[in-house]
Protein backbone atom coordinates (compact mmCIF):
# COMPACT_ATOMS: atom_id res chain seq x y z
CA UNK A 1 0.00 0.00 0.00
CA UNK A 2 1.33 3.44 -0.90
CA UNK A 3 0.07 6.88 0.09
CA UNK A 4 -2.15 7.01 -2.99
CA UNK A 5 -4.02 4.03 -1.58
CA UNK A 6 -3.90 4.87 2.12
CA UNK A 7 -4.71 8.58 1.93
CA UNK A 8 -6.45 9.25 -1.35
CA UNK A 9 -10.19 8.60 -1.53
CA UNK A 10 -11.69 5.40 -2.92
CA UNK A 11 -13.17 7.57 -5.66
CA UNK A 12 -9.85 7.53 -7.52
CA UNK A 13 -10.17 5.90 -10.90
CA UNK A 14 -7.53 6.16 -13.65
CA UNK A 15 -4.71 5.33 -11.23
CA UNK A 16 -6.35 1.97 -10.62
CA UNK A 17 -6.22 0.98 -14.31
CA UNK A 18 -2.75 2.43 -14.80
CA UNK A 19 -1.00 1.55 -11.58
CA UNK A 20 2.31 3.32 -11.98
CA UNK A 21 3.73 6.68 -10.92
CA UNK A 22 4.05 8.91 -13.97
CA UNK A 23 6.96 11.29 -13.65
CA UNK A 24 7.69 13.04 -16.95
CA UNK A 25 6.19 13.39 -20.38
CA UNK A 26 7.11 14.77 -23.77
CA UNK A 27 4.88 14.83 -26.82
CA UNK A 28 3.09 11.49 -26.95
CA UNK A 29 5.34 9.65 -24.49
CA UNK A 30 5.00 9.41 -20.72
CA UNK A 31 7.75 8.11 -18.46
CA UNK A 32 7.13 6.27 -15.20
CA UNK A 33 9.21 6.79 -12.08
CA UNK A 34 10.60 3.31 -12.75
CA UNK A 35 11.86 4.47 -16.16
CA UNK A 36 9.21 2.66 -18.22
CA UNK A 37 7.92 4.41 -21.31
CA UNK A 38 4.26 4.63 -22.29
CA UNK A 39 2.89 5.78 -25.62
CA UNK A 40 -0.18 7.95 -25.17
CA UNK A 41 -3.48 7.07 -26.88
CA UNK A 42 -5.37 8.87 -24.11
CA UNK A 43 -4.27 12.52 -24.28
CA UNK A 44 -5.53 13.44 -20.82
CA UNK A 45 -9.08 12.48 -21.86
CA UNK A 46 -8.85 15.13 -24.57
CA UNK A 47 -7.11 17.86 -22.55
CA UNK A 48 -3.78 17.28 -24.32
CA UNK A 49 -4.64 17.52 -28.00
CA UNK A 50 -1.21 19.07 -28.69
CA UNK A 51 0.69 16.49 -26.65
CA UNK A 52 2.55 16.79 -23.35
CA UNK A 53 4.82 19.75 -22.62
CA UNK A 54 4.63 20.92 -26.22
CA UNK A 55 7.54 23.43 -26.54
CA UNK A 56 5.37 25.71 -28.71
CA UNK A 57 3.23 26.27 -25.61
CA UNK A 58 5.74 25.61 -22.84
CA UNK A 59 8.15 28.39 -23.84
CA UNK A 60 5.63 31.26 -23.77
CA UNK A 61 4.25 29.84 -20.51
CA UNK A 62 7.64 29.76 -18.79
CA UNK A 63 8.51 33.24 -20.11
CA UNK A 64 5.18 34.55 -18.88
CA UNK A 65 5.58 33.07 -15.39
CA UNK A 66 9.15 34.34 -15.04
CA UNK A 67 8.18 37.84 -16.21
CA UNK A 68 6.20 38.71 -13.10
CA UNK A 69 2.97 39.01 -15.10
CA UNK A 70 -0.46 38.52 -13.50
CA UNK A 71 -1.40 34.89 -12.80
CA UNK A 72 -4.78 35.12 -11.08
CA UNK A 73 -7.27 37.82 -11.97
CA UNK A 74 -10.86 36.46 -11.82
CA UNK A 75 -12.40 38.19 -14.85
CA UNK A 76 -10.34 41.36 -14.68
CA UNK A 77 -8.66 42.73 -17.82
CA UNK A 78 -5.11 41.51 -18.51
CA UNK A 79 -2.90 41.54 -21.62
CA UNK A 80 -2.96 37.72 -21.61
CA UNK A 81 -6.75 37.67 -21.72
CA UNK A 82 -6.78 40.32 -24.44
CA UNK A 83 -4.41 38.27 -26.59
CA UNK A 84 -6.41 35.08 -26.09
CA UNK A 85 -9.69 36.79 -27.03
CA UNK A 86 -8.08 38.44 -30.07
CA UNK A 87 -6.61 35.12 -31.26
CA UNK A 88 -9.88 33.28 -30.69
CA UNK A 89 -11.76 35.89 -32.69
CA UNK A 90 -9.16 36.09 -35.47
CA UNK A 91 -8.31 32.40 -36.02
CA UNK A 92 -11.43 30.56 -34.86
CA UNK A 93 -14.59 32.67 -34.97
CA UNK A 94 -13.95 34.97 -37.97
CA UNK A 95 -12.85 32.37 -40.54
CA UNK A 96 -15.91 30.26 -39.65
CA UNK A 97 -18.29 33.26 -39.76
CA UNK A 98 -19.36 32.53 -36.20
CA UNK A 99 -20.79 35.43 -34.23
CA UNK A 100 -20.51 34.30 -30.60
CA UNK A 101 -20.00 36.09 -27.31
CA UNK A 102 -17.38 34.42 -25.11
CA UNK A 103 -18.06 33.63 -21.46
CA UNK A 104 -15.50 32.24 -18.99
CA UNK A 105 -17.67 30.07 -16.77
CA UNK A 106 -15.11 28.43 -14.45
CA UNK A 107 -12.29 26.13 -15.39
CA UNK A 108 -13.85 22.75 -16.23
CA UNK A 109 -16.16 21.23 -18.80
CA UNK A 110 -18.99 20.82 -16.36
CA UNK A 111 -18.77 24.53 -15.49
CA UNK A 112 -19.34 25.32 -19.15
CA UNK A 113 -22.33 22.97 -19.33
CA UNK A 114 -23.90 24.42 -16.15
CA UNK A 115 -23.57 27.93 -17.57
CA UNK A 116 -25.14 26.81 -20.86
CA UNK A 117 -28.13 25.18 -19.13
CA UNK A 118 -28.61 28.16 -16.83
CA UNK A 119 -28.51 30.61 -19.72
CA UNK A 120 -30.93 28.56 -21.86
CA UNK A 121 -33.44 28.51 -19.00
CA UNK A 122 -33.00 32.21 -18.34
CA UNK A 123 -33.43 33.17 -21.99
CA UNK A 124 -36.49 31.02 -22.70
CA UNK A 125 -38.16 31.11 -19.29
CA UNK A 126 -38.60 27.32 -19.61
CA UNK A 127 -37.10 24.69 -17.30
CA UNK A 128 -36.95 21.48 -19.27
CA UNK A 129 -33.83 20.31 -21.12
CA UNK A 130 -33.66 17.45 -23.62
CA UNK A 131 -30.55 15.31 -23.75
CA UNK A 132 -29.70 11.99 -25.36
CA UNK A 133 -29.19 8.36 -24.44
CA UNK A 134 -25.59 7.67 -23.40
CA UNK A 135 -24.78 11.38 -23.17
CA UNK A 136 -22.06 12.56 -20.81
CA UNK A 137 -21.91 16.19 -19.79
CA UNK A 138 -20.09 16.25 -16.44
CA UNK A 139 -20.49 15.51 -12.76
CA UNK A 140 -22.20 18.52 -11.20
CA UNK A 141 -25.96 18.27 -10.64
CA UNK A 142 -27.16 20.11 -13.75
CA UNK A 143 -24.73 18.24 -15.98
CA UNK A 144 -25.65 14.92 -14.35
CA UNK A 145 -29.34 15.61 -15.01
CA UNK A 146 -28.54 15.52 -18.76
CA UNK A 147 -26.11 12.59 -18.49
CA UNK A 148 -27.24 9.04 -19.33
CA UNK A 149 -24.98 6.77 -17.27
CA UNK A 150 -27.01 5.32 -14.37
CA UNK A 151 -24.01 4.77 -12.06
CA UNK A 152 -22.95 8.40 -12.43
CA UNK A 153 -26.54 9.62 -12.02
CA UNK A 154 -27.00 7.64 -8.81
CA UNK A 155 -24.02 9.45 -7.34
CA UNK A 156 -26.08 12.65 -7.32
CA UNK A 157 -27.98 11.50 -4.24
CA UNK A 158 -30.96 13.72 -5.14
CA UNK A 159 -33.56 13.44 -7.90
CA UNK A 160 -32.23 14.70 -11.21
CA UNK A 161 -35.13 16.66 -12.61
CA UNK A 162 -36.18 19.02 -15.39
CA UNK A 163 -34.54 16.94 -18.10
CA UNK A 164 -35.57 14.05 -20.39
CA UNK A 165 -33.49 11.68 -22.46
CA UNK A 166 -34.22 11.02 -26.14
CA UNK A 167 -32.71 8.33 -28.41
CA UNK A 168 -29.37 9.40 -29.90
CA UNK A 169 -28.56 8.67 -33.53
CA UNK A 170 -28.22 4.91 -33.95
CA UNK A 171 -29.63 4.05 -30.50
CA UNK A 172 -31.94 1.47 -32.08
CA UNK A 173 -29.16 0.27 -34.41
CA UNK A 174 -31.02 1.45 -37.48
CA UNK A 175 -34.08 -0.71 -36.81
CA UNK A 176 -36.26 2.27 -35.84
CA UNK A 177 -35.90 5.74 -37.32
CA UNK A 178 -34.96 7.18 -33.94
CA UNK A 179 -35.12 10.80 -34.97
CA UNK A 180 -38.88 10.53 -35.55
CA UNK A 181 -39.29 9.84 -31.85
CA UNK A 182 -38.16 13.34 -30.93
CA UNK A 183 -40.11 15.00 -33.73
CA UNK A 184 -43.34 13.22 -32.72
CA UNK A 185 -42.81 13.94 -29.03
CA UNK A 186 -42.37 17.64 -29.74
CA UNK A 187 -45.23 17.89 -32.21
CA UNK A 188 -47.85 15.82 -30.35
CA UNK A 189 -49.44 17.85 -27.58
CA UNK A 190 -50.38 14.58 -25.91
CA UNK A 191 -46.79 13.33 -25.67
CA UNK A 192 -46.39 14.55 -22.10
CA UNK A 193 -43.12 16.24 -22.97
CA UNK A 194 -42.86 19.77 -21.60
CA UNK A 195 -41.60 22.22 -24.21
CA UNK A 196 -37.89 22.34 -23.52
CA UNK A 197 -35.66 25.36 -23.16
CA UNK A 198 -32.86 23.58 -24.97
CA UNK A 199 -31.52 20.38 -26.44
CA UNK A 200 -27.95 19.48 -25.46
CA UNK A 201 -25.98 17.14 -27.69
CA UNK A 202 -22.48 15.77 -28.29
CA UNK A 203 -21.69 15.23 -31.97
CA UNK A 204 -19.58 12.22 -30.90
CA UNK A 205 -20.31 10.64 -27.53
CA UNK A 206 -16.86 10.57 -26.00
CA UNK A 207 -17.73 8.77 -22.77
CA UNK A 208 -20.96 7.08 -23.86
CA UNK A 209 -19.52 4.58 -26.34
CA UNK A 210 -18.14 6.68 -29.21
CA UNK A 211 -21.36 6.79 -31.15
CA UNK A 212 -21.04 9.55 -33.76
CA UNK A 213 -24.13 11.35 -34.99
CA UNK A 214 -24.48 11.57 -38.75
CA UNK A 215 -24.28 15.07 -40.24
CA UNK A 216 -27.83 14.63 -41.58
CA UNK A 217 -29.09 13.74 -38.09
CA UNK A 218 -27.44 16.85 -36.61
CA UNK A 219 -28.90 18.98 -39.40
CA UNK A 220 -32.36 17.53 -38.70
CA UNK A 221 -31.92 18.25 -35.00
CA UNK A 222 -30.85 21.85 -35.65
CA UNK A 223 -33.82 22.34 -37.97
CA UNK A 224 -36.26 20.85 -35.46
CA UNK A 225 -34.91 23.07 -32.67
CA UNK A 226 -35.23 26.10 -34.93
CA UNK A 227 -38.81 25.24 -35.90
CA UNK A 228 -39.84 24.87 -32.25
CA UNK A 229 -37.89 27.82 -30.89
CA UNK A 230 -35.70 25.54 -28.77
CA UNK A 231 -32.06 26.43 -28.17
CA UNK A 232 -29.46 24.00 -29.47
CA UNK A 233 -26.44 23.47 -27.21
CA UNK A 234 -23.50 21.52 -28.63
CA UNK A 235 -21.24 20.18 -25.90
CA UNK A 236 -17.86 20.26 -27.66
CA UNK A 237 -15.87 19.78 -24.46
CA UNK A 238 -14.34 16.51 -25.70
CA UNK A 239 -14.98 16.51 -29.47
CA UNK A 240 -13.95 20.14 -29.99
CA UNK A 241 -10.55 21.84 -30.33
CA UNK A 242 -9.68 19.88 -33.47
CA UNK A 243 -10.37 16.37 -32.17
CA UNK A 244 -12.65 15.42 -35.08
CA UNK A 245 -10.47 17.10 -37.70
CA UNK A 246 -12.00 20.60 -37.64
CA UNK A 247 -11.81 23.07 -34.76
CA UNK A 248 -15.48 22.59 -33.85
CA UNK A 249 -16.93 19.12 -34.26
CA UNK A 250 -20.16 20.51 -35.75
CA UNK A 251 -18.42 22.11 -38.76
CA UNK A 252 -18.87 18.96 -40.87
CA UNK A 253 -22.64 19.21 -40.44
CA UNK A 254 -22.56 22.95 -41.24
CA UNK A 255 -24.86 23.79 -38.35
CA UNK A 256 -24.59 26.81 -36.04
CA UNK A 257 -25.55 25.90 -32.48
CA UNK A 258 -27.02 28.64 -30.28
CA UNK A 259 -24.65 27.74 -27.44
CA UNK A 260 -21.32 25.86 -27.51
CA UNK A 261 -19.40 24.37 -24.56
CA UNK A 262 -15.61 24.14 -24.84
CA UNK A 263 -12.98 23.06 -22.31
CA UNK A 264 -10.33 20.30 -22.14
CA UNK A 265 -7.88 21.36 -24.91
CA UNK A 266 -8.85 25.02 -25.17
CA UNK A 267 -5.80 25.96 -23.03
CA UNK A 268 -3.76 23.60 -25.21
CA UNK A 269 -1.40 22.67 -22.42
CA UNK A 270 -3.64 20.76 -20.03
CA UNK A 271 -4.26 23.83 -17.86
CA UNK A 272 -7.84 24.17 -16.59
CA UNK A 273 -9.94 26.47 -18.75
CA UNK A 274 -13.43 26.52 -20.24
CA UNK A 275 -15.54 28.72 -22.48
CA UNK A 276 -19.26 28.97 -23.08
CA UNK A 277 -20.03 30.57 -26.44
CA UNK A 278 -23.44 31.89 -27.38
CA UNK A 279 -25.19 34.03 -29.97
CA UNK A 280 -25.05 37.72 -28.97
CA UNK A 281 -28.83 38.04 -28.62
CA UNK A 282 -28.71 35.41 -25.85
CA UNK A 283 -26.30 37.48 -23.78
CA UNK A 284 -28.83 38.64 -21.20
CA UNK A 285 -26.66 37.89 -18.17
CA UNK A 286 -26.58 40.55 -15.50
CA UNK A 287 -23.04 41.45 -14.36
CA UNK A 288 -21.83 38.82 -11.91
CA UNK A 289 -25.00 36.72 -12.23
CA UNK A 290 -22.82 33.67 -12.96
CA UNK A 291 -19.57 34.01 -11.10
CA UNK A 292 -16.55 32.06 -9.84
CA UNK A 293 -13.02 32.60 -8.53
CA UNK A 294 -11.23 30.73 -11.31
CA UNK A 295 -12.71 32.17 -14.49
CA UNK A 296 -9.93 33.11 -16.80
CA UNK A 297 -6.60 31.79 -15.60
CA UNK A 298 -3.81 33.82 -17.21
CA UNK A 299 -1.30 30.96 -17.74
CA UNK A 300 -4.10 29.15 -19.61
CA UNK A 301 -4.75 32.26 -21.72
CA UNK A 302 -1.06 32.33 -22.65
CA UNK A 303 -0.90 28.70 -23.77
CA UNK A 304 -4.38 28.87 -25.31
CA UNK A 305 -3.43 31.87 -27.46
CA UNK A 306 -0.12 30.24 -28.44
CA UNK A 307 -1.97 27.09 -29.57
CA UNK A 308 -4.44 29.05 -31.69
CA UNK A 309 -1.71 31.21 -33.23
CA UNK A 310 0.57 28.28 -34.02
CA UNK A 311 -1.88 25.61 -35.16
CA UNK A 312 -4.99 27.36 -36.44
CA UNK A 313 -3.75 30.31 -38.55
CA UNK A 314 -4.11 28.31 -41.75
CA UNK A 315 -5.14 24.87 -42.95
CA UNK A 316 -1.78 23.08 -42.55
CA UNK A 317 -2.51 21.58 -39.16
CA UNK A 318 -5.93 20.35 -40.27
CA UNK A 319 -4.24 18.58 -43.21
CA UNK A 320 -1.82 16.85 -40.84
CA UNK A 321 -4.73 15.79 -38.64
CA UNK A 322 -6.66 14.50 -41.68
CA UNK A 323 -3.72 12.19 -42.48
CA UNK A 324 -3.70 10.86 -38.91
CA UNK A 325 -7.45 10.29 -39.02
CA UNK A 326 -7.16 8.15 -42.16
CA UNK A 327 -4.31 6.17 -40.64
CA UNK A 328 -6.13 5.63 -37.34
CA UNK A 329 -9.38 4.51 -38.97
CA UNK A 330 -7.52 2.15 -41.34
CA UNK A 331 -5.73 0.58 -38.39
CA UNK A 332 -8.87 0.30 -36.26
CA UNK A 333 -10.79 -1.33 -39.14
CA UNK A 334 -8.07 -3.95 -39.44
CA UNK A 335 -8.13 -4.55 -35.68
CA UNK A 336 -11.93 -4.96 -35.72
CA UNK A 337 -11.92 -7.25 -38.78
CA UNK A 338 -12.43 -10.93 -38.07
CA UNK A 339 -14.23 -10.40 -34.74
CA UNK A 340 -17.94 -11.17 -34.95
CA UNK A 341 -19.97 -8.04 -34.24
CA UNK A 342 -16.93 -5.80 -33.67
CA UNK A 343 -17.10 -2.41 -35.37
CA UNK A 344 -15.20 0.84 -35.63
CA UNK A 345 -16.97 3.66 -33.80
CA UNK A 346 -16.42 7.40 -33.55
CA UNK A 347 -15.14 10.17 -35.76
CA UNK A 348 -11.77 11.82 -36.33
CA UNK A 349 -9.20 11.14 -33.61
CA UNK A 350 -12.00 10.22 -31.21
CA UNK A 351 -12.48 6.69 -32.44
CA UNK A 352 -12.26 3.10 -31.36
CA UNK A 353 -13.49 -0.46 -31.68
CA UNK A 354 -16.73 -1.76 -30.21
CA UNK A 355 -16.52 -5.35 -28.91
CA UNK A 356 -19.87 -7.09 -28.32
CA UNK A 357 -18.40 -9.65 -25.91
CA UNK A 358 -18.48 -8.23 -22.35
CA UNK A 359 -15.09 -7.47 -20.87
CA UNK A 360 -13.12 -7.72 -24.11
CA UNK A 361 -12.34 -4.01 -24.49
CA UNK A 362 -11.37 -3.73 -20.81
CA UNK A 363 -8.97 -6.66 -21.18
CA UNK A 364 -7.45 -5.15 -24.33
CA UNK A 365 -6.91 -1.84 -22.51
CA UNK A 366 -5.19 -3.66 -19.61
CA UNK A 367 -3.04 -5.73 -21.99
CA UNK A 368 -2.11 -2.55 -23.92
CA UNK A 369 -0.95 -0.92 -20.69
CA UNK A 370 1.18 -3.96 -19.90
CA UNK A 371 2.74 -3.50 -23.37
CA UNK A 372 3.37 0.23 -22.88
CA UNK A 373 0.30 1.93 -24.34
CA UNK A 374 -2.21 4.13 -22.49
CA UNK A 375 -5.64 3.56 -23.97
CA UNK A 376 -8.99 3.66 -22.18
CA UNK A 377 -12.47 2.28 -22.75
CA UNK A 378 -15.75 4.05 -23.37
CA UNK A 379 -19.43 3.13 -23.10
CA UNK A 380 -21.78 2.12 -20.28
CA UNK A 381 -20.11 -1.29 -19.96
CA UNK A 382 -16.66 -0.17 -21.11
CA UNK A 383 -17.39 -2.07 -24.34
CA UNK A 384 -15.44 0.20 -26.69
CA UNK A 385 -11.67 0.58 -26.81
CA UNK A 386 -11.09 4.29 -27.29
CA UNK A 387 -8.09 5.63 -29.19
CA UNK A 388 -7.44 9.31 -28.65
CA UNK A 389 -3.93 10.13 -29.84
CA UNK A 390 -2.61 13.69 -29.77
CA UNK A 391 -3.34 15.71 -32.90
CA UNK A 392 0.38 16.40 -33.06
CA UNK A 393 1.41 12.74 -33.05
CA UNK A 394 3.81 11.54 -35.73
CA UNK A 395 2.67 8.88 -38.20
CA UNK A 396 5.45 6.63 -36.83
CA UNK A 397 4.15 6.87 -33.27
CA UNK A 398 0.59 6.33 -34.41
CA UNK A 399 1.75 3.20 -36.20
CA UNK A 400 3.61 2.07 -33.06
CA UNK A 401 0.50 2.56 -30.95
CA UNK A 402 -1.69 0.71 -33.44
CA UNK A 403 0.82 -2.15 -33.46
CA UNK A 404 0.65 -2.42 -29.66
CA UNK A 405 -3.14 -2.23 -29.73
CA UNK A 406 -3.32 -4.90 -32.45
CA UNK A 407 -0.99 -7.17 -30.46
CA UNK A 408 -3.06 -6.68 -27.31
CA UNK A 409 -6.31 -7.36 -29.21
CA UNK A 410 -4.83 -10.51 -30.69
CA UNK A 411 -3.65 -11.72 -27.28
CA UNK A 412 -7.09 -11.16 -25.73
CA UNK A 413 -9.36 -12.38 -28.54
CA UNK A 414 -7.10 -15.06 -30.00
CA UNK A 415 -7.93 -13.73 -33.48
CA UNK A 416 -4.81 -12.80 -35.49
CA UNK A 417 -4.59 -9.16 -36.58
CA UNK A 418 -2.46 -8.38 -39.61
CA UNK A 419 -1.90 -4.63 -39.67
CA UNK A 420 -1.13 -3.73 -43.24
CA UNK A 421 0.04 -0.33 -44.36
CA UNK A 422 -1.31 2.22 -41.94
CA UNK A 423 1.56 4.70 -42.43
Ligand SMILES: Cc1ncc(COP(=O)(O)O)c(C=O)c1O
Pocket residue numbers: 045108109110111113136137138139202206207235236237238239263264
Ligand atom coordinates in the same frame (compact mmCIF):
# COMPACT_ATOMS: atom_id res chain seq x y z
C1 LIG B 1 -18.71 15.97 -23.60
C2 LIG B 1 -18.26 16.30 -22.22
N1 LIG B 1 -18.85 17.29 -21.54
C3 LIG B 1 -18.46 17.65 -20.31
C4 LIG B 1 -17.44 16.98 -19.67
C5 LIG B 1 -17.04 17.37 -18.29
O1 LIG B 1 -15.81 17.99 -18.29
P1 LIG B 1 -14.98 18.13 -16.91
O2 LIG B 1 -14.56 16.75 -16.53
O3 LIG B 1 -13.83 19.02 -17.24
O4 LIG B 1 -15.91 18.75 -15.93
C6 LIG B 1 -16.78 15.94 -20.34
C7 LIG B 1 -15.68 15.19 -19.69
O5 LIG B 1 -15.22 14.18 -20.11
C8 LIG B 1 -17.21 15.59 -21.63
O6 LIG B 1 -16.63 14.59 -22.31
